[in-house]
Amino acid sequence: MGTLETLTRTFEFSDYISVLEISYILASILFILGLKKLSHPDTARNGNLWAAGGMGLAILFTILFHKTKLEDGTYQGIQNIGWIVAALLIGSIVGWMAAMKVKMTAMPQMVSLFNGMGGACAALISLMEFPKMQNMLAASHASSMISGEALAILLGLGIGGVSFAGSMIAFGKLDERIGDIKSPILRYINLFFLFLLLAMVVLIMTMTPQKDNNLMIYILGLLALLYGVTFVMPIGGADMPVVISLLNSFTGVAAAMGGFLYSNQAMLTGGILVGSSGTILTILMCKAMNRSLLNVIIGGFGGSAAGAGDQGDKTVKEISLSDAAVLLSYSQKVLVVPGYGLAVAQAQHLCHEIENLLGSKGVEVKYGIHPVAGRMPGHMNVLLAEADVAYEKLLEMEEANNEMNNTDVVIVIGANDVVNPAAEDDPSSPIAGMPVIKVWEAKNTIVMKRSMAKGYAAIENNLFFLPKTRMLFGDAKSTLQKLIAEIKNL
Amino acid sequence: MTEVLKFFMEYREAIFIIILSIFLGIEVISHVPSVLHTPLMSGANAIHGVVIIGAIIVMGHAHNVLSMILGFIAVILGTLNVVGGFVVTNRMLEMFSKKKKQK
Numbered sequence: 284m285g286t287l288e289t290l291t292r293t294f295e296f297s298d299y300i301s302v303l304e305i306s307y308i309l310a311s312i313l314f315i316l317g318l319k320k321l322s323h324p325d326t327a328r329n330g331n332l333w334a335a336g337g338m339g340l341a342i343l344f345t346i347l348f349h350k351t352k353l354e355d356g357t358y359q360g361i362q363n364i365g366w367i368v369a370a371l372l373i374g375s376i377v378g379w380m381a382a383m384k385v386k387m388t389a390m391p392q393m394v395s396l397f398n399g400m401g402g403a404c405a406a407l408i409s410l411m412e413f414p415k416m417q418n419m420l421a422a423s424h425a426s427s428m429i430s431g432e433a434l435a436i437l438l439g440l441g442i443g444g445v446s447f448a449g450s451m452i453a454f455g456k457l458d459e460r461i462g463d464i465k466s467p468i469l470r471y472i473n474l475f476f477l478f479l480l481l482a483m484v485v486l487i488m489t490m491t492p493q494k495d496n497n498l499m500i501y502i503l504g505l506l507a508l509l510y511g512v513t514f515v516m517p518i519g520g521a522d523m524p525v526v527i528s529l530l531n532s533f534t535g536v537a538a539a540m541g542g543f544l545y546s547n548q549a550m551l552t553g554g555i556l557v558g559s560s561g562t563i564l565t566i567l568m569c570k571a572m573n574r575s576l577l578n579v580i581i582g583g584f585g586g587s588a589a590g591a592g593d594q595g596d597k598t599v600k601e602i603s604l605s606d607a608a609v610l611l612s613y614s615q616k617v618l619v620v621p622g623y624g625l626a627v628a629q630a631q632h633l634c635h636e637i638e639n640l641l642g643s644k645g646v647e648v649k650y651g652i653h654p655v656a657g658r659m660p661g662h663m664n665v666l667l668a669e670a671d672v673a674y675e676k677l678l679e680m681e682e683a684n685n686e687m688n689n690t691d692v693v694i695v696i697g698a699n700d701v702v703n704p705a706a707e708d709d710p711s712s713p714i715a716g717m718p719v720i721k722v723w724e725a726k727n728t729i730v731m732k733r734s735m736a737k738g739y740a741a742i743e744n745n746l747f748f749l750p751k752t753r754m755l756f757g758d759a760k761s762t763l764q765k766l767i768a769e770i771k772n773l
Numbered sequence: 774m775t776e777v778l779k780f781f782m783e784y785r786e787a788i789f790i791i792i793l794s795i796f797l798g799i800e801v802i803s804h805v806p807s808v809l810h811t812p813l814m815s816g817a818n819a820i821h822g823v824v825i826i827g828a829i830i831v832m833g834h835a836h837n838v839l840s841m842i843l844g845f846i847a848v849i850l851g852t853l854n855v856v857g858g859f860v861v862t863n864r865m866l867e868m869f870s871k872k873k874k875q876k
Contacts, residue, residue: 314823315797315801317820318801318813318816318817318820319802321802321805321809321813321816322802322804322805322806322813323805323809324806324869327809327816327866327869328863328866328867331812331816331819331859331862331863332863334816334819334859335819335859335863338819338820338823338855342826342829345826345830346833349830349833351833351834361829361830361833362833362835363832363833363835363841364833366841366845367833367848369845370845370848370849371848371852373849373852374849374850374851374853374855375852377849377853378852378853378854378855378858378860379860382856382857382858382861382864383860383864385861390815390865393861394814394815394818397822397853397854397857397861398821400851401821401822401824401854403847403850404824404828404848404850404851404854405824407843407846408824408827408828411840411844411847412831431780431783431787527814528814531814531817531821532817534818534821534824535821537824538823538824538827539791541824542787542827543787543791545827545830547827547830549826550824550826550827551787551790551791551794552790552794553820553821553823554823555794555795556794556798557798557817557818557820558798558821559794559796559797559798559799560799560802560817561814563798563803564817567805567807568810654807654810659810659811660807660808660811661807661808661810661811664808664869665811665868669868679807
């Protein structure tokens with residue numbers, strides 16, 4: 284046996300497969316460590332890079348070393364490499380550009396969009412694998428399709444389809460292209476589609492495989508899309524973060540179905556990891572908002588005027604810009620409580636400007652961040668960080684509440700429900716028990732708001748009527764601009 | 774009953790991985806501060822882009838025009854998920870780390 288022969292032997296298919304499997308183990312480790320690091324502020328960025336590295340490794344090695352066993356027993360590597368690379372390039376360029384160009388305030392809908400792409404990808408894989416499997420089973424005269432593989436294909440299509448359609452609706456809602464349709468009938472239609480979807484999976488599994496009989500799988504795909512739409516449609520726009528997180532874990536499960544189908548360890552671990560951590564994250568988000576997941580999905584906030592209490596002759600007191608400027612300039616401690624309205628008005632940079640301005644006058648300015656301020660938990664921190672606000676100035680809710688007693692002025696910018704005292708003192712309020720920033724304990728409160736409109740919980744906020752509260756009506760951005768000018772003129 | 778046992782035996786490795794991964798996923802992120810919810814969700818979003826491997830495998834064995842087209846689209850969508858997801862997450866986290874270094 285010559286050296287050459289031994290050399291060529293070492294490059295048989297089985298070795299390729301071992302190399303591939305090793306790369307998958309490495310990729311899985313990188314995913315796990317990446318996710319672990321992502322959950323700590325100091326290591327988060329590295330964690331993301333590690334996970335990305337694992338992904339690159341898995342993709343590259345799949346293209347190079349993946350082999351499929353053909354019917355005649357020989358092995359075949361990946362074909363159409365030119366097309367695959369072309370698709371990878373197109374996807375990379377478009378994805379990169381979209382991700383770089385998107386504004387920080389539009390981040391949540393971008394995540395939703397990308398999530399939908401993953402779901403659609405999983406669904407397409409199933410659409411392509413089903414005919415292959417059915418034709419194979421039909422050729423061997425199998426009596427039914429009951430098998431783990433068939434189930435994986437059907438669930439991959441079902442879950443992927445729901446995730447895609449749902450994410451698109453969530454994207455539309457966050458981007459304010461689609462309004463809320465709150466109709467109780469929609470919930471029943473929704474349940475009906477879910478039932479049809481499950482029935483279809485059972486039906487396809489038990490039917491006798493016939494060559495090229497693909498109508499059923501298309502119907503299943505269609506049902507998945509319809510269910511995805513009716514699932515997200517009745518849920519209010521403000522609950523979209525929770526929904527996106529949930530759909531995110533759905534896509535994870537859909538990806539894992541692919542992993543099951545191909546016995547592909549990287550897909551399986553990656554998918555399930557996201558599926559389970561996504562579910563936990565969804566629950567954590569719900570907790571931060573003091574709501575149950577079920578409540579988000581079937582309940583929906585508001586509508587009910589319950590707990591609004593005595594309407595009486597409540598009046599709000601407005602404050603003029605110059606008075607506000609004086610009040611702020613001669614305070615010692617000012618706390619800014621930003622909310623969704625700030626994000627919408629893109630006023631985070633102005634906020635920082637006021638902070639600097641007051642800082643130069645010796646006023647200590649800090650920010651009190653409610654966990655669900657903005658559009659998603661943590662979203663406000665990202666927005667303020669974008670505006671160069673120092674990390675140390677951001678107080679979490681508990682810290683902010685502890686300092687509230689010796690705070691001179693609180694400026695509430697575009698926040699409403701997260702500063703509503705009803706959460707504390709009105710047990711009949713829909714938001715009773717929700718953790719809130721107790722801005723009413725400060726010496727003065729200035730509320731910047733566009734109008735007296737209600738927040739997304741659609742309930743009255745008694746804070747606005749308290750004697751210590753002064754209102755400053757107007758768009759957050761223009762009001763802040765005018766306020767800055769006033770302070771400069773002092 | 775035997776059907777169930779047979780199913781379990783046939784797929785025991787996958788079932789094993791699935792169960793362990795579920796616990797791992799829960800354990801790994803259960804102490805995340807709420808500040809990081811959004812980036813973490815976005816990062817996890819990018820990781821499930823691993824579905825692209827499936828798209829590459831189907832595309833790599835596509836023989837007719839329809840499956841070529843579907844496969845091509847699937848690979849593009851998967852790549853969007855992966856690249857877009859990681860880049861968006863990185864952009865978010867960049868802002869946190871930038872602030873910390875300045876101080």
